[in-house]
Amino acid sequence: MSGSDVGGEGVRGARPGREAQVGKGLRRGDGGRRGRRRGGRGEKAMVPEAEFTSYYGKPILNPPVWKALDIAGYFFLGGLAGAGSVLAAGAQLTGRPATARALKISSLAAIGGSAAMLIHDLGRPGRFFNMLRVMKPTSPMSVGSWLLAAYGPAAGAAAVLDVAGRFPRLGGAATAGAAVLGPAVAAYTAVLAADTAVPAWHEAHRELPFVFVGSAAAAAAGMAMVVAPVRETGPMRTAAVFGSALELAAAKVLERRAGLAAEPYKRGGAGRLMRAGEVLAAAGTAGGVLLGGRSRAAAVVSGAALLAGSACTRFGVFQAGMQSARDPKYTVVPQRERLNARAAEAGV
């Protein structure tokens, strides 16, 4: 299979042998071909390659047909909007009106953009209203659609009434409503991904919501640093510390607990995105805390780094799921181990 070409669609041009293959998944080592291997052999020796059988190396699952830009972009923008609404309410309550207004506008823009992405990703965009045809707690997408149907207007009213300066009490209620629904918007997308058979997402279902809300808080704090005056952004810098710490800690727990399903988060394109997310989050947080209170330019650069870091994490999580769905190893090996353990238990 050395002549095969692992691309965005999986393996192209592979001509497998005639036997069902043992220990030959789509790829050996890390995610397909890449220019350089960091860490060399020492890194790989930590996890010995699992032996398993597959049907000509074909994936067991049909990988998601979701487009990365639409869905990972939606995860990012949904988080930015949701956490932004919480920060906006906090800023308003503590006498930071410029920050509050800026975040309300960014939340409205982000949720509008994410709704557009969701509709764009549909196979039949004209039928997006069918999402509100039923209410189904077993479908995170149904729950999310209703959540957006409630949150979107609240975030919209909060922003529009603030800018227009009309109906302050109604605006306050909308701001409070968006702040209460915002965390749900930021967290439910993790369930959306986890409630699938995709190993890297499903096995991470305990940690993924915390990664997502942490990433959302960091992104919203970053946005505040970019758009709000420095004299008001003290709490935003602390929020960036809180968000980044939560995101990085949850990602570490995920990588330790998810077993083989954590591997895609460290390999190939997903691995690079996750690392970039970590570095940008750490750099943006450090820059914001150390310099963001003094220099407007430093605050903008740090905020942009936080936003970019959050986006990298979301795209990394998305990519890790795609990698784990395309390689039968991640489906077969844990299930086979589970069966063997059960058989051993029954045998004793």
Add this chain to the structure above:
Amino acid sequence: MSSLIGRNLLAGAESDVAADSGCTDHPPRMGFFTDTSVCIGCKACEVACKEWNAVPEDGLEFTGMSYDNTQGLSADTWRHVAFIEQNKPMGHAETGAGHGDGTDLRWLMASDVCKHCTHAACLDVCPTGSLFRTEFGTVVVQEDICNGCGYCIPACPYGVIDQRKGDGRAWKCTMCYDRLGAGQEPACAKACPTDSIQYGPLEELRERAALRVEQLHDIGVADARLYGHDPQDGVGGDGAFFLLLDEPEVYGLPPDPVVTTRDLPAMWKHAGLAAATLLGGLAAVFAVHGPRGGAR
């Protein structure tokens, strides 16, 4: 219909799926038993399915995967015959097709199809209600409702349902719902010349399958085993189950599939905790800083 209140219907054995979906006075649960030990790889099932359901062409490609150029189930392939060539003996049979090195050759063929799970993840996660449970206990997509969100595709632990290119909606085996309603058997089962694909009431098929495994074991085919027959498995048992001659993964089937929604309560719980952490954490941040002009 017995009350659904207080019952966990996300996983585990479920004796009457049609009633639990709201069908009163329904026929018995119908299913497929695919006995791969008598499959001859003729692909009549693939052809009959395409003909009856007017499924479009799914690509003409030479794969080199034995006689399998279909490759797997998809939006445009609702029956897929797998071909596996192995250097292993088949019971006491002598094929005369050995490699002269003391090993024998066996050629496994198996017609794969949608499993019509007792706990169908595709149905659980469908946000529009397009996927539904029929009175026969099968799982069907209503194509006039589907908006092509694609959620069912990664939810399926077997890789069955998929999005049709250029159409945008999700498609899969309907177990010929239109034929069932008229008292006919599905097209694939009708066309199968060896009765490798058997259609009937699921209970009856399970009994027949148990006898068949016993029979095969008696004549020395120790490898014979059932797959998807057990109501206690991760998907509550399949409406379409199989007799296989090797491990499931050899045929491209997951060895121990679990319906993803089994863990959904845990997922919502963790998401709720995470949302509360976000709200509480940011509230604490503002509490520490206090009103502007105050602390810092």
